[in-house]
Ligand SMILES: *[C@@H]1O[C@H](CO)[C@@H](O)[C@H](O)[C@H]1NC(C)=O
Ligand SMILES: *[C@@H]1O[C@H](CO)[C@@H](O)[C@H](O)[C@H]1NC(C)=O
Ligand SMILES: *[C@@H]1O[C@H](CO)[C@@H](O)[C@H](O)[C@H]1NC(C)=O
């Protein structure tokens with residue numbers, strides 16, 4: 338392979354030219370094993386201090402080789418406060434399509450966070466406190482997953498420009514050279530259903546390589562585009578379970594959690610209008626004058642506009658029609674908010690650029706020490722190939738059976754916990770609530786909202802639950818709920834995976850369990866936490882006041898105050914300013 342030749346040449350050059358340090362040295366210390374279903378797995382133990390700081394808690398990272406030139410990166414953490422060999426296993430994946438699960442790991446619910454100096458500090462509200470956690474970068478070419486590594490640089494628009502050898506040319510913008518997955522849309526998935534088999538194969542590989550961590554039930558958690566991935570991937574797992582291919586094992590699926598999900602575009606595009614104009618959000622922020630409001634309405638409901646186009650997509654199933662429909666809706670409906678208001682879609686309380694959640698980890702993951710500690714073959718980057726592949730089929734603009742899949746999971750006894758931060762516009766809770774209702778879980782239509790009770794005595798949201806199906810609204814939380822509400826989301830997660838009631842965590846729920854209360858969640862935060870000027874990049878986020886907190890330099894480091902941190906590094910390392918979701922690889 339040409340890239341190997343280039344790598345060999347580099348080793349010789351490294352001492353001569355420090356510029357070569359910009360490329361990743363491929364690891365030589367990965368163990369090789371064969372997982373279930375004959376999936377090759379290469380991995381290593383990650384040294385203490387690279388994310389998890391406790392020497393008694395092990396972590397492993399590596400790749401499941403699910404296909405030729407398709408290598409899926411995973412990073413596993415043992416549970417902290419439960420015996421790892423008896424703990425349940427939870428997989429977390431981010432959305433996008435094309436978002437790395439390092440977002441969830443470092444910005445939201447993993448064992449650590451990274452400060453502006455690149456130092457690791459512990460997240461005391463890590464979901465790994467109660468469960469073994471497996472973070473997967475999928476499909477291939479997302480994050481650290483790769484097709485095959487090539488030296489390249491990235492252009493302003495995020496395009497990966499492949500180099501003939503590991504020499505960074507003068508014309509490449511500073512800091513853009515590195516080792517990237519060769520971008521090829523045929524070496525990844527281009528729809529949600531097409532991504533399911535490799536996700537399942539990754540689990541087969543991991544569970545075969547690490548049987549001791551896969552004993553006690555399987556839980557799946559995701560957000561955003563996970564509203565597509567979650568239902569369809571888990572439906573696929575259940576289907577495989579029913580007729581196991583030779584060499585594969587049954588995956589005992591127990592829980593599916595989905596935060597701020599992108600389920601049904603037909604619903605969620607309408608929810609942009611509802612959230613912005615009528616009935617509006619709960620932050621007393623309704624900025625549009627009548628002309629903008631009616632433009633918004635017309636772009637959505639006018640003849641030949643967004644909804645008509647989505648319907649046309651549904652009727653024809655044609656890739657080109659679906660793609661154009663989705664792009665029309667994204668530009669003409671969704672983006673009105675960004676264009677007219679300059680607000681962060683993922684947390685409407687902030688103007689852009691929004692320093693929260695912190696993203697200092699992006700630079701951390703691009704240091705040789707960390708890359709070699711986790712056995713990475715590439716730089717940490719977003720790779721436009723996955724977004725492009727999905728875009729080419731209009732997957733974003735298709736409902737693809739997500740609601741039906743959730744219904745069938747509910748019927749087969751799986752706990753389904755939908756949740757949403759109510760300051761997120763991108764996949765906002767108004768639309769998520771409509772989607773939750775449309776699952777028609779038995780008893781859900783007569784269930785009512787209850788305040789969620791947590792150990793800090795603060796009410797962080799409300800829940801409506803019937804049997805094992807629930808919908809939870811989190812107050813004062815953007816798209817990435819665990820960042821904004823770490824304590825409540827850890828308790829929420831714990832209750833869900835233990836099959837307990839979300840309201841109090843005191844009861845194991847049976848099929849007849851119902852919450853009683855009002856049919857609508859009406860609490861209003863008001864605009865006390867809404868920012869009307871751009872928030873300085875050097876501030877931390879204070880989860881007690883739900884506002885920007887002290888600057889980093891004066892915020893104390895260490896476990897207790899970790900909840901008051903902030904960040905904004907170079908926006909979207911290698912991230913393309915997406916035409917629709919301007920946030921590098923955050924998309925949905
Ligand atoms: C890629 O990683 C190397 C370290 O292995 C680093 O020097 C380089 O700056 C990284 N490139 C990017 C674009 O982050
Ligand atoms: C999570 O685990 C860590 C390490 O065991 C511990 O220090 C921390 O208090 C735990 N967090 C919670 C919320 O119990
Ligand atoms: C992408 O990968 C496929 C399958 O390996 C290969 O046939 C094709 O030539 C590649 N495309 C490019 C542009 O390299």
Ligand SMILES: *[C@@H]1O[C@H](CO)[C@@H](O)[C@H](O)[C@H]1NC(C)=O
Pocket residue numbers: 604605607608611615616767768771
């Ligand atoms: C939008 O609001 C209308 C009117 O209140 C309601 O009927 C509809 O269900 C809402 N849809 C969404 C997606 O929020």
Ligand SMILES: *[C@@H]1O[C@H](CO)[C@@H](O)[C@H](O)[C@H]1NC(C)=O
Pocket residue numbers: 624625626627628629677
């Ligand atoms: C609405 O649109 C007009 C242009 O037609 C613009 O001048 C105005 O500032 C916009 N803003 C809001 C928030 O309504």
Ligand SMILES: *[C@@H]1O[C@H](CO)[C@@H](O)[C@H](O)[C@H]1NC(C)=O
Pocket residue numbers: 621622623863864
């Ligand atoms: C904030 O909310 C108050 C009370 O609803 C309202 O009077 C005020 O106009 C709002 N401020 C802004 C800037 O929207």
Ligand SMILES: *[C@@H]1O[C@H](CO)[C@@H](O)[C@H](O)[C@H]1NC(C)=O
Pocket residue numbers: 873874875888890
């Ligand atoms: C934080 O940034 C602001 C400008 O964005 C600056 O005025 C202030 O001095 C900085 N504070 C610290 C402690 O660095």
